[in-house]
Amino acid sequence: MAIRANPRLVEELEHYGAEDVAKCYHCGNCSAVCPFSREPFLFPRKSMRYLQMGLEEKLLGNLEPWLCYYCGECSEECPREAEPGETMMSMRRWLTSRYDFTGISKLFYRSWKAELAAILLVALLTGAGFLLFGFRWGGGHLGVYAGEGAFLTTGAVHVFDWILGCVLAAFLGINCARMWWFSIGKDRTLRIPPLAYLRQAFLLPVHFFTQKRYAECGKKRPWAIHLALMLSYTTMLVLIMFFLHAMHSERTVWAAHGFGYLATIGLLGTSIYALRGRIRKEETHYKHSHETDWIFLILLVFVAGTGILQNVLYRVFHLDVAANVVYVVHMMGVVPMLGLEVPFSKWAHLAYRPLAMYFSELQAEAIRERERAVAAAGAPLPA
Amino acid sequence: MGVPKKIGVYFCQKEAALPMPVDWDAVAEYARGLPGVAHVEVRSPRPAPDPEVLAHEIKKRDLKVVVVAGDSPGHFKPAFTRAVALAGGEPTEVRLASFRQHGAGADDGTERAKAVVACAVHGVPFGLAASPRPTAVNPATLVIGGGVAGIQAALEIADAGQKVYLVEKTGTIGGHMAMFDKTFPTLDCAACILTPKMVAVGQHEKIDLMTYAEVQDVAGEPGAYRVKVLKKARFVDPDACVACHACMEVCPVAVPSEFDGGITTRKAIYMPFPQAVPNAYLVDAAACTYILSGGKKCGACLRKCAKELIHFDDRDEVVEIEVGSIVVATGYDVFDARRIERYGYGVHPNVLTALEFERLTNASGPTGGAIVMKTLRRNKRTKQDEWVFDAEGPRPGSVAIVHCVGSRDKKYNPYCSRVCCMYSLKFAHLVKEKLPDAVCYEFYIDMRAFGKGYEEFFERIRLEEVFVVRGRSAKVVEKDGRMTIKGEDILKDRLVEFPVDMVLLSVGLEPACASDRLAGILGIDRDEDGWFRETDYNIDPTGTERGGIHVAGVCQGPKDIPDAVAQASAVAARVLKSVVSGRGQGSRASLTVEEIESRARALAGA
Amino acid sequence: MGFEPRIVGFLCNWCSYTGADLAGTARIHYAPNVRVIRVMCSARVDPTFVVKALAEGADGVLICGCHPGDCHYSEGNYKAMRRFPLLGRLLRDYGIEEDRVRLEWVSASEGKRFAEIVDDMTERVRRLGPSRVKTLLEADRVER
């Protein structure tokens, strides 16, 4: 059954940063140069072709944008400067918004003012909530930062964190399920045995923690920085979610705080490096920045900064009041980042990337299986 | 002139286009003063004109005629035409005032733009009103460049009995065509077409052939140019030398031969190729040890020349000639494949450029036409191993041909070099003809076989089982010891990696290296890609802004031999027309705005 | 190596000779048995040329002209069209097989067709075997 071409898709993806895709005249250079482009996933040319022709169904079920780690070699070699690297990036943004069933992600990507307004709103609500809690229900008072009578009791924050975690996990989970449905579920032609899901499941943690595919790029530094950022973030998440007591305790528990400081340095260092890269626009993958990239990085720096500030204020200068205020401010950054950025914006790729590796491996296996079956069926015919 | 026409002049500019040196406000101000002009508007590039809105404006202002002015107003004509139609007006009353088409590129752009607008307002074609003043014309003609276009123009003019000076930078006429063996699409041999014409030029009593010479300076005005030509010393009298090769045999110096595209060497005293015209030797001052040592060393050839024709005391001389017209036919240079590292030219020995392969397959080439891979050989003089072509060398089992090397690429040459598709198909044919069992791949983006008999030639190549792969090859890499070419085969939707023995890079064409200096000397300008700019792409592809100076062949833009020859004859027509009628064409720049405007007004009245 | 017939070909300069040249530029290969003599028009081929060729030992004679209507001299091929059927009938009376003398139309762009005609005629004449005209004439001359 023929697929209907739709010329409007290109216009839509311009909001997501795909300005130059129309220039591509399909010389095939990018796919041949790309270090990741291998059977059966040849990209970026094919994906750009689907975008140019407006084959929305095909693009939605296409995992290839997630297999691209924007090493930028294709954009350097493109004779028409059609920026294949940036186009794949824009497709990732578009897919993120399409996986999200609420439509919030689409709103964020299409107007950064809306995203900023949402973040500020949530921040203010959080701030008010925590202040209210601190003064009215928490039982503690502003002067005490940790321990007995603390302004923001560890237990409450802990509960809040977990509730927030579950909410964002729910949203993210549904979006991931949609991702599965668009790429594998809906595709009748590919039958993937349930056993395969288990067999390949090891890929999820492997790619989540090592991003080893990013390492296959020619230039290794982007992978190292990204890995540092990723590990620091995960460390901080684990500390906050599971060792909040240690983190929030009065005396310094080096077992926890040590990791905490390390993670913060990692977070601050990498995000500032990324910010500087995007400002100087020298490396190919930093040349084009979508508004969501800026918001995401600034928020990250803010949260990490306020996190370390409150710790220093309390542990070094023992200024409990200031520490508490910064703590609230810190939470005003954390909630929008976790509540909004993770499920609805750039941060969602922490789930989508490993899943994409996982699903694409399943697809690849199924395709190879099908080809073997076809070949096998073909061969035994009488000569 | 009837009721005063209500004319609207709209200045429209495309965004992101590199603007012409025109002061729009001055031109708009000037336009307001023209008769019948009721409304002048300089529109900003964004938003693009919307026909419905325009229709409303035109109706409101009751404009009968609309003039769309700008660098290339054609982009907006359909919008204005539809607007006028919607407003109930007469669509044929939408006129264009194109600054680009009518040469507002030079520094007097604003004056020229005013004249263009004036003619449009009067409804008179710009060419008519701005036809340059006739000038007396010296019947002699200077042709710069001895390639096929220069030869054709010189012959055509001289055969009509007029005097021609032919100046050629290298030691012989023939240009790039002389290097080719077979030419597409009929595969007839280039020498059979070119050599008789070269002989005719050499023997023609009306043609004064000056080889190893360059134009140094051009003074005077259209119809009477005084040209200084630097005739570099050849050190051998071209008329007396009978090319007995004695001097060449004893000359110890070997340098890469330009004619052979550097795949073989020639001596310091050399003849570019056996059928050269003039058929005589010359000395390469930059390579001759005798000259470099100030006469102390070597001099072997002096003693060997039986007719003592070698005079090392020859000096460059400057000759002054007077001509009425100048024909520029300086051809092109080939793109330097070294600039794209990923093809490995210069790294892998058997990655050749198109010109090198032309020489390799040429019957009078180093291997007598046999297609061979390079072999490693120790050079006795320089004591190093070097890759050379040896007639008995190994035959390649597989050859890959890559199109668009350096062309259709914003980082090198954005334009299409027009001839590479066809000569690449020819190469594929030569490979299959000379090496029947060799595998031949051809990587292309668009197979541009547009000329007479070109498509049939492309079909024939396909029948000879050449693997024609849609998708320009990306890179040449070394993989387990063999040269491998990587690319994407778009039709079969797969990545391909073919191990190949030889890669041919279909390099594109670039303006000749000295063409910017020559443009300065002649006072003509070049377009954004560096080719000489013609007066009008469609109806005057060989004229230039300066009267009496014409361009022909590839120096005006990449084209194949039939088109270059046709242009050369067209230029001959222009020259003969002015010589036969005794009325040359002055430069259009010498006409003032008032002159053009008054002539347009008169013509409009008639 | 078997009998290789010797065939004389009279080709008109404007159409068939150009067609034969085109077979050359297109590298279309055909049997080497036809030796071409160029004339300005097929109307120039005098029947005596055919007789002379046969007498000199030719095993076959091929005459080529432009397609009717294409002749450079507008009517030349019509004259050839009349002369050679007449000659053919005459030669048959002398016992010369019909396939030995042939009239064909080849245009300037029909290189392939010329090659096919040459191959076909060579095959037919090869089947007929060598022409006995020369040997008979010599025997007759000896007798007289």
Next chain:
Amino acid sequence: MEDRRIGVYVCNCGTNIAKVVDCDAVSDFAKKLPGVAVARSYKYMCSNPGQEMIIQDIRELSLDRVVVAACSPRMHEPTFRKALQTAGINPYFLEMANIREQCSWVHDDARAATDKALALAHAAVRRVVHHEPLEKRFVDMCPATLVLGGGIAGLTAALELSDAGQPVFLVEKDDHLGGNLARVDLTAPYLDSARDMLADRIRRVLESPKIEVLLRSTLQSLSGFVGNFRAEIRVGADGARTVDVGSVLVATGFREFDARRIEHYGYGRLPNVVTSFELERMLREGRILTRGGRVPKYFAMIHCVGSRNPEYHGYCSRVCCMTALKYGHEIKSALPGAYVYDLYIDMHAFGKGCEDFYRRTAEMKTMFLMYAKGTTPEIVPSGPDDDCEMLIKVHEVLSGEEIEVPADLVVLMVGMEAREDAADVAHLVSISQDKDGWFIESHPKLDPVATTTEGVFIAGTCQAPKGIPGSVAQAEAAAARILGKISRGKIEVDAVFAEVDETRCSGCRMCNELCPYAAIEYDAATKRSRVISAVCKACGCCVAACPSGAIQGRHFTDRQIFSQIEGVLEWASSQG
């Protein structure tokens, strides 16, 4: 055999001949033939040293006949004749043996090819012995020129010639000048106005005192020869004009391919399938509407309609790609909200500024869809719930997907084909057509504007599809050729023509009616027939018909041909 001193030169033509024919064997064999003074084999006989060698031999060895065994005489007979002339002997003392086009290029059996070369060389030597000296004839050249066709090519050539002061008769079939270009609004790639170009040209032509424009006129007949043609022209319904001209330029242009012939494009059946010229008219009139009067939203251009398709025409019509890209710009300019598709095979944007124009069209979001050569997309009416008039089904090559494209207006980029009356024109001026119907130039590189008939030139799309710059350049090139001949005043005409030997002519007058050019008149006084050498075109049909052998065709005498027959066969028989 008189004591002839013949020089035989065997050309290797690089490897073109030497690869198959053993040139040295041919020259050694020739050396032994009676009358042969010298025989040489050289790489390129047509080159400077090659010709110098002949000239030197003639002077030093006092040769009086020359045989060159090389390429076809149609290539270099004039070249070698000029060499003989420079050496001081009569140029007609040359005979060429065609051992390339009709020998080495077409036989791969080296022994058989060499045998054939030997036979042809032997025939040439036997023939050249009987060559007689002939002098070139000079006829005066009438400066007027007849131009057929009032399109851009005809107009340009007419102006070039009239600006040089030469009279021109411009014959145009239509009732207006401009030809096919008059139906075009803007041109690619710089979107200059075609109307302005034509207005400039037509006004100059109409105002030029030297050009007589004959509208609604066609050529009825053309007689005479180069420099002295007489043309009868039918003007309007019944008028007639007879004009004497020196040269004829055929610039009759092309006809657009009839889109009805491709059934599943539905042209003529589906209302909104239009040809490129119909879209041009809509753009020119500023009214771009579907048949139902709606402003179309989706436009689709389909390339190669009738071109690059063996069923219709195998060749590429060269200009439609750029025209389609131009429509991408024009449609977006006239209807900013419209969407444009472009279904193509290969994008032929090869001209100057064209690749840049192609890029800018892509940047304006024209959706390019590639379909495979040999297939043709299919156009079907749209379904009830579609918001478009039609759907185009195509297998899109770059994505490998079967897609359907919504379209309100489908523009068929119809290719060029020879005019329906091209055969008549070719017959009138005695030039020939190739298999596609285009007129044949004498040589694509050596002589792209001349034809096999001396004094008749061709320019523009009647020779092959080309764009405006190509047509203009060819028109000017033809003008250059004509101006060159006019400025020399005299025309060199081949010295070959028929002659009556008074002593043998029996006055039977059979030759009088035979001659197609009425070049033989009967002199009642002497009861003999006489040939008018100026009019005779040397076809030789009278020579063959003369019962008493009184008429001899110069350079093609019976003796020469008889000796050639003996040469070809005699050698063969001695070899057995």
